[in-house]
Amino acid sequence: MTDDAVTTHDAFHPGRVWLDTNGERIHAHGGSIFDEAGVYYWYGENKEFTRPGNGIRTWGVRCYRSTDLYNWEDLGLIIPPDEDDPTSPLHPARQLDRPHIAFNAATGTYVCWIKVMGGDVQLSTVLVADSFLGPYRIVHRDFRPLGMNAGDFDLVVHPTDGKGYYVFERVHSELVWADLTDDYTDVTGYYTTHFPLRQPPFVREAPAYFSRGGRHYLVTSGTTSYFPNPSEVAVADTYHGPWTTLGDVHPDDASRTSFRTQVSSVFRHPAKRDLYIALGDRWVPGLAADASNFEREFERMFDPDDPERDLVLPTVDTSVADYAWLPIRFDTGVPRIDWRDEWRLDEFEDVHPS
Known part of the structure; x- marks a missing residue:
């Protein structure tokens, strides 16, 4: 903890160091905000230990809570790293990136997709939980959606009918817009391609x-x-x-x-x-x-x-x-x-x- 026991903000200051309510640097990179009944959850990659040469890409998925978007309470890791299994997509060296979480109203579950980089292959893993804050369990591990190397992505849910979509970079070629299955844990096979560009x-x-x-x-x-x-x-x-x-x-x-x-x-x-x-x-x-x-x-x-x-x-x-x-x-x-x-x-x- 820093010398300032409590840190408060009343405005956004883009580009400045952003501290949580304990006075610590916020780590929710590649992040998103989830709004649940007027409470905001900001979650993303925890980079607190990611320094050049130490082999740590991401130390789990961290989450913060706020009611005003300025001041954020650290809730810790909602998806912790798996330190003991080097093959796990959650291992700190497996290069976990850009978690996205969507609520599936039909199943009552929170569905999190992550991408995992590794050499010439980029893989996807899907986790689910009964609460936004977890615990999350892996239900689909290290796969290639539509048989493609899937890079950065976003999850999209239609606001009225609940249909889910997965838009992702087909690595080094184009963007792909794919329909999700009803439970959001996989793609159906229907997709369209966009923005084809050279490398x-x-x-x-x-x-x-x-x-x-x-x-x-x-x-x-x-x-x-x-x-x-x-x-x-x-x-x-x-x-x-x-x-x-x-x-x-x-x-x-x-x-x-x-x-x-x-x-x-x-x-x-x-x-x-x-x-x-x-x-x-x-x-x-x-x-x-x-x-x-x-x-x-x-x-x-x-x-x-x-x-x-x-x-x-x-x-x-x-x-x-x-x-x-x-x-x-x-x-x-x-x-x-x-x-x-x-x-x-x-x-x-x-x-x-x-």
Whole structure:
């Protein structure tokens, strides 16, 4: 615990170190918010022990609780690491990434998907629980959805009929939108493909879905590992598309690095009118504000004719990664994200003003 026993916040300060109510750095990376009866749960990758060279990718899935989105109480690990089994998808060295949890109203269970990286193969594992806070048990382990290497993803649930979808990066080629089975623990086999692009850094990853006004939106990033690149937003009238690209969601960022962030998810505030919050990870907080060459460096890594294709980028210490939460504005229906050093929820109108 830090010297300050209690830490409180009354505003968002994107890019600054964000401490929980105990004064400790928050670790919920690649994260999402789950709203349950007015209580918010922020969960994601626990990177507290992930330092260069120690072999720890992710130390389980950590969760925090809040009623105001500013101040977060640490609830600990809702999915702890499996330290004893090196083959387990939950082992700290197995490279667990981007947990997403959806509630299945038909089964009354909470379903968590994770991706696990490893060499040339990226696998998926599914866990279920009877409570959001767990315990979670593995029900589908180390598989390739649709026979594909599945990278970054999002889970989407239709708000009225409960139908589930799984949108993921088919590694280094395209995005895939797949229907989930009724219990959300697998894919049915029906899918559509979108945004076919040639290799990193061009391939889209980190899909973050939201809907507004009956339309569907996806925010994605390019593939440059932990280094930032221009985000992109697309829109469709149906889940399976066709999807139309609307361009960089951060058009005023001259560095073309999405304000040095990667959007992990988009949260629609239930009590504010038209407030959508883009949850961004700043994986490399010490990166210079004008750093914008990572797309080219990653392009070289995948160029067989480049004599320096084995270029090694600077090592990243994700144990000190930060966050940048920013509101989304809509210009004639086009989502845009502006930088703000500070902002508050009371800047936005209540859904039901008193």
